[in-house]
Amino acid sequence: MPKALLIIDYTNDFVATNGALTCGQVAQDLAPTIIDLADSFLAAGDYVILPTDCHHLNDPYHPENKLFPPHNIEGTWGQEFYGPLNDWYQAHQDSENVYAFAKNRYSSFQNTNLDNYLRSRQITDLTLSGVCTDICVLHTAVSAYNLNYQLTIPKKAVASFDANGHDWALNHFKTCLGAKLI
Template identity: 30%
Template sequence: MQKDFAYPDGKLYVPGSEKIIPSIKKLLDRARANGVRVVYTQDWHPENSPEFKIWPKHCVAGSRGAEIVDELEPKPNELIIRKETYDAFYKTELERHLKEASIENVIVTGVVANICVLHTAGSAALRGFKIVLPVDCTVALNDFDYQLTLRQVSFLYKGTITRSDLIFFKG
């Protein structure tokens, strides 16, 4: 999660996003403790991003708003995939990194549920990864969009919808 989305002073603040940070943090800590590979995705837009015709300017490359929130700061050995679109697989090296590491299951967290989370989860599923979406680790701008995301990930992409405390790692 990035400062422009998760903090009230962010350029594209998503109300309620700060409430999911503790759940993501607990899940992240458990994953790390069990040796799970952690990969961050980061919106990283050039000043003239086409996305700014749709949304206010946000997560501009190198800006404070593009930074990962302090509470979820990546460790030095963790991969950060910078992306310019909703889909973390589009024109990035994410798929290659996951396949080289023999990753089969992808847990998707963050914001916005029906935008970056849904597009990345769908793209992962279409590439053969099994998707897990913890309901307490994502939020949308409204309940309809949140429920739509859960439905699409479950029905269309055959993902697992669960709570983060019910996700267990083989350590």
């Protein structure tokens, strides 16, 4: 059965030093691991999926606008994939096993076709990477668990701007979602 690597929100606004809601160096340090994972998934004939936060400036109806500064605004530098991932994506975006899409909530499943995309390819095993461990990665993991996907979380492929939240989420993945931490 094929597997999928999700690279969640690895964008300039979340990763670059001058990003609007950056995790900073801890997120930047993930780049080699994420690229290695992406290469290994493609080499095995598996899938690389890039769910990416997408917002509209001054949207009065989006709840995140009350919680965070504007970030990942559609079509901006901030929403582009961060450095090495952007280079990787440019080189592989035409592969039938690479799928990038916009999302408008923390979970990559909410308001998207991700579940249908995975099920139509008979994918049941997901490896989650990206940022933020305790926000979008966590909410994606909870949704995946509730949809009966098997989860793997490489600890060196996730990060957050909140170290306590990161540690809590890693424990939650293992103890409450049955995820395999590697």
